[in-house]
Amino acid sequence: xxxxxxxxxxxxxxxxxxxxxxxxxxxxxxxxxxxxxxxxxxxxxxxxxxxxxxxxxxxxxxxxxxxxxxxxxxxxxxxxxxxxxxxxxxxxxxxxxxxxxxxxxxxxxxxxxxxxxxxxxxxxxxxxxxxxxxxxxxxxxxxxxxxxxxxxxxxxxxxxxxxxxxxxxxxxxxxxxxxxxxxxxxxxxxxxxxxxxxxxxxxxxxxxxxxxxxxxxxxxxxxx
Numbered sequence: 763x764x765x766x767x768x769x770x771x772x773x774x775x776x777x778x779x780x781x782x783x784x785x786x787x788x789x790x791x792x793x794x795x796x797x798x799x800x801x802x803x804x805x806x807x808x809x810x811x812x813x814x815x816x817x818x819x820x821x822x823x824x825x826x827x828x829x830x831x832x833x834x835x836x837x838x839x840x841x842x843x844x845x846x847x848x849x850x851x852x853x854x855x856x857x858x859x860x861x862x863x864x865x866x867x868x869x870x871x872x873x874x875x876x877x878x879x880x881x882x883x884x885x886x887x888x889x890x891x892x893x894x895x896x897x898x899x900x901x902x903x904x905x906x907x908x909x910x911x912x913x914x915x916x917x918x919x920x921x922x923x924x925x926x927x928x929x930x931x932x933x934x935x936x937x938x939x940x941x942x943x944x945x946x947x948x949x950x951x952x953x954x955x956x957x958x959x960x961x962x963x964x965x966x967x968x969x970x971x972x973x974x975x976x977x978x979x980x981x982x983x984x985x986x
Contacts, residue, residue: 803975809961812946816957821983824976825856827942828951830871830902832860835951836892838969842953843885845973853980857884860950861938869935870903871895873926876934877908880925883917890915956983 803809819825826842828835846853857879859872874891878884894900894911902908905926912922925931945954952962953972959979963972 803961803978808966808975809959809979812954812958812960814946816944816954819957821956821986822853822980823856823956824853824980825858825945825954825957826951827858827860827945827947827954829860829868830874830891830895831867832950833896834963834969836896838951838953838963838972839888839892841969841973842976843888845977849980857888858941858945859938860942860947860952861935862942863939867903869938872938873931873935874902874908876931876938877922877925879934880928880931881918881921887915887917955979958983 805811824846826838828838842855846855857875859868859875861868861872863869875884878887878891891902891911895902900907900911902911905923908926909919909922912919945952945957945960947954947960949962949964952960953976954960955976956979959982961972961975961979963969966972966975
């Protein structure tokens with residue numbers, strides 16, 4: 763191979779590399795423009811990346827941190843249930859009661875959630891609990907009041923009593939504040955996707971917009 767031929771081939775390879783780089787850059791620009799044009803949610807305003815992703819969380823996990831006495835949590839509950847059911851396969855939303863140790867009512871409602879969860883009733887009874895607390899103004903922060911509510915709901919009262927005071931529920935309630943901190947949540951409700959992205963109606967202004975952003979984050983996480 764002559765030096766002149768080698769030089770010519772090298773020049774062709776260099777030109778090809780430059781062409782590929784230009785095409786890659788153009789593709790990147792077009793992708794960004796198409797994303798903007800399609801109205802994709804904006805990071806930093808409509809959702810945030812967690813500074814420290816939650817370890818051991820699958821890409822398709824959707825966690826909701828909520829409080830039974832929060833009107834925005836109540837507003838999001840049904841749309842979130844409906845969205846999860848529409849997915850293929852359906853999404854199992856991990857529900858976490860938002861709890862601060864120095865907030866007795868939050869601790870009490872965490873106990874109610876974990877009681878129902880232990881009995882396999884947390885999803886079925888979510889809306890009835892919200893209705894009792896938010897619509898009817900009932901205080902479900904004591905065992906006595908929870909038992910009265912359970913009677914009205916036709917639940918197994920003995921099972922409710924047993925779960926409410928069980929060690930398993932005690933342990934879950936004690937761990938709840940640390941679990942909230944693990945998901946880096948300070949407002950309710952907050953939805954965390956894949957342990958990496960979070961959004962909330964407080965950012966977006968409505969449950970409907972929250973579901974729209976959640977859907978985008980869920981599909982983004984599932985692709986990676």
